[in-house]
Amino acid sequence: MKIKLYDSYSRSLREFEPIKGNRARIYACGPTVYDYAHIGNLRTYIFEDTLRRTLEFFGYEVTHVVNITDVGHLTSDADTGEDKIEQGAKKAGKTAWEIALLYTEAFKQDLVHLNILQPDIWCRATDHIAEQISAIRAIEKKGFAYITTDGVYFDTSKLENYGYLARLDVAGLNAGQRVDIGEKRNTTDFALWKFSRKDAARQMEWDSPWARGFPGWHIECSAMAVKYLGEMFDIHCGGKDHITVHHCNEIAQAQVCYGTQLANFWLHGYFLETDQAKMSKSDGEFLRLASLVERGHDPLSYRYLCLTAHYRGDLKFTWQSLNGAETALNRLRAAVHAWGEPDNPDDQYLQQFRHEVYNDLNTPKALAVIWNLVKSNLAPARKKATILECDKILGFDLANWRPVVLEIPDTVKTLMALRTQARQARNWVEADKFREQIAELGYDIEDSAKGAVLRKKPLP
Ligand code: AMP
Ligand code: ZN
Numbered sequence: 001m002k003i004k005l006y007d008s009y010s011r012s013l014r015e016f017e018p019i020k021g022n023r024a025r026i027y028a029c030g031p032t033v034y035d036y037a038h039i040g041n042l043r044t045y046i047f048e049d050t051l052r053r054t055l056e057f058f059g060y061e062v063t064h065v066v067n068i069t070d071v072g073h074l075t076s077d078a079d080t081g082e083d084k085i086e087q088g089a090k091k092a093g094k095t096a097w098e099i100a101l102l103y104t105e106a107f108k109q110d111l112v113h114l115n116i117l118q119p120d121i122w123c124r125a126t127d128h129i130a131e132q133i134s135a136i137r138a139i140e141k142k143g144f145a146y147i148t149t150d151g152v153y154f155d156t157s158k159l160e161n162y163g164y165l166a167r168l169d170v171a172g173l174n175a176g177q178r179v180d181i182g183e184k185r186n187t188t189d190f191a192l193w194k195f196s197r198k199d200a201a202r203q204m205e206w207d208s209p210w211a212r213g214f215p216g217w218h219i220e221c222s223a224m225a226v227k228y229l230g231e232m233f234d235i236h237c238g239g240k241d242h243i244t245v246h247h248c249n250e251i252a253q254a255q256v257c258y259g260t261q262l263a264n265f266w267l268h269g270y271f272l273e274t275d276q277a278k279m280s281k282s283d284g285e286f287l288r289l290a291s292l293v294e295r296g297h298d299p300l301s302y303r304y305l306c307l308t309a310h311y312r313g314d315l316k317f318t319w320q321s322l323n324g325a326e327t328a329l330n331r332l333r334a335a336v337h338a339w340g341e342p343d344n345p346d347d348q349y350l351q352q353f354r355h356e357v358y359n360d361l362n363t364p365k366a367l368a369v370i371w372n373l374v375k376s377n378l379a380p381a382r383k384k385a386t387i388l389e390c391d392k393i394l395g396f397d398l399a400n401w402r403p404v405v406l407e408i409p410d411t412v413k414t415l416m417a418l419r420t421q422a423r424q425a426r427n428w429v430e431a432d433k434f435r436e437q438i439a440e441l442g443y444d445i446e447d448s449a450k451g452a453v454l455r456k457k458p459l460p
Contacts (some may be wrong), residue, residue: 003058003358005051006233006312008243009165012071013360015173016055018234019264024060026052027225027263028119029238029246033071033103034088037110038286039302039317044239046303047311047361048081049116051237052133053393054357065228066119068107070100070126071204072194073217077245078179079151079191086202096203099454100126110289112301115395121228125220128227132215136192136208138257148183152210154252157186162252163352165266166244190249191216196326202251218249222262226254236263253457270314272306300396301326305393307363310438329417332387333401342385349373353390366390374427408454412441419445 002015018024023318028048037045055062075081088103089096104124106258111118125132136152139145144158156162156170164172172189177187195213196205205212225233238247245264256264274287289299305325309315349369356365371388373383391398406418419434433447444455 001354001358003054004360005265005267006360007265008268009231009261016234016265016267018060019232020024020176022061023063023455024055024235025063025065025220025229025233026055026235026237027067027229027233028236029221029242030069030122031103032073032084032108033107035071035103036288036290037103037107038288039292040274040286040291041239042268043272043304043315044269046114046306047118048237049114050236050307050311050361050393051267052362053363053395057354057393058358063121063229064117064119065121065123065225066226067325068100068104068122068124069217069220070104070124071096072125072215072220074194077151077182078146078413080182080185080211082203083202086204094310100124105340110299113289113293114303117298117395123224123228125215125224126204128180128220128224129215131223131227132219133193133208134254135219135226135257136215137402139192139253142256144256146185149195150197151213151216152250153184153191154192155185155409156190157187159245159252160170160257163188163248163322165248165251168244177339188220188248190245192260207247218246221246222250222253222257225250225262225332226258231258232260232261234266235265236341237269240268243268259329268297269311272317273316274317287317293367295319297326298329302327302328302426303395304336307367310364311361329396332370332374332396333398334403336384336387336398337401337403339380339384341381342388343379343381345386345389346373346378346382348390349376349378349386353386357393361416363394366393370394399453406454406456408443409441412438412454414445415441415444416452420452 002017004013004014006012007014031041035449052062052064070085073084075084075087085096085100087143089099092099136145138156140152145152145153146155162168164168168188171184173187181187193208193210193213193215195211196202204216205214225236236247251261254260289302292302293299300304301322302325305322308325342363352369353366356362356369370387373386388399415438420439422430422434438445439457442457444457446453446455
């Protein structure tokens, strides 16, 4: 059995085979660190973590590179507007360097809380200015760059198949172009290097063969990916919003610099959506992982929720669905914990699980296999061994989970005792009154054959 992945470049499901030996080389576009990551961004990193874990589960050695965009990402994808980092710094009254560091650390913490494996290599755009300048020079030497009053641009009209990844109709875009493109020759041309403006001082800027300034957003990814993974590596991934601009531009740069399409597979995670239609960091108001924790949720419940949907479909976030995911995860944890010591995994269930994840990371179906296994009549030690094996991909850290012994306040204990008495006297109205009082203090009661159990409620 091979792993099959949906490659956005060929728009097809293809069997994965590393280019070189047994090593799978992955590059994932990292965060732009001008603010905290929102839970939508984190969905993409959960998908990429699932991909990496699946490749490792299969037996490949993985090199996983994630970049940190700490310069050059402008507020508009059309290469106009302000640098997001410089703008974020002004808003917070800190330096651009402080802002970048603060949100890089916050992002890494989020990954730890979600049990996302650390990449083998983190690389920051500002640490790779020389590599970016030399890639831009190569593009210029080959005649694909031109200079305007505000920067060095890539001439997309010179590349025959520019935009193939997104199946862009470049001629149509140019003909139908309505916004002012300034000195750009074509709508799809993009900045390789931007010059610092004389009238607005920048904190992050460097000398270059053209003028003092800073790199465009797209050149950092292709330059760093090549430095760490080579001119043609196995998998490049990111969120689906990167298909139309960022990844088309990375490919264009690679075609000119190295004569490759950069990666053999291009994978894209679909979006998490909230009630506000689209989740966007630049809109100011958004949900962070900390927002879920503040409401009493476990970050791994969010991981579970993400795995209930296929990565190639948008996922609507609701508090109700998060509660549902949390209940399911807690049931799974409690079951696994209660099964005692594991022995050997069951081949048949393992095979079914593999079949689903190797089929373009079909985690919803893989979870269904897990629940069938939980309900099956296999011996507990075997169930446990199988699930712990599958957890290498699911990443719920089931082996280390222990039930939390709740410190229940005395008032709640007293109310529980009164409720039990009322129930024994079959006084249901009275018993319900106590349940409500207990709920107001933040606890849910779950009645089961073994008696009543208290659970701390997530905040509404
Ligand atoms: P950014 O910090 O904006 O550069 O984005 C970091 C990653 O999150 C990129 O791979 C984006 O494609 C991805 N992303 C942005 N918004 C969402 C969303 N609502 N749902 C899933 N992924 C997203
Ligand atoms: Zn990128």
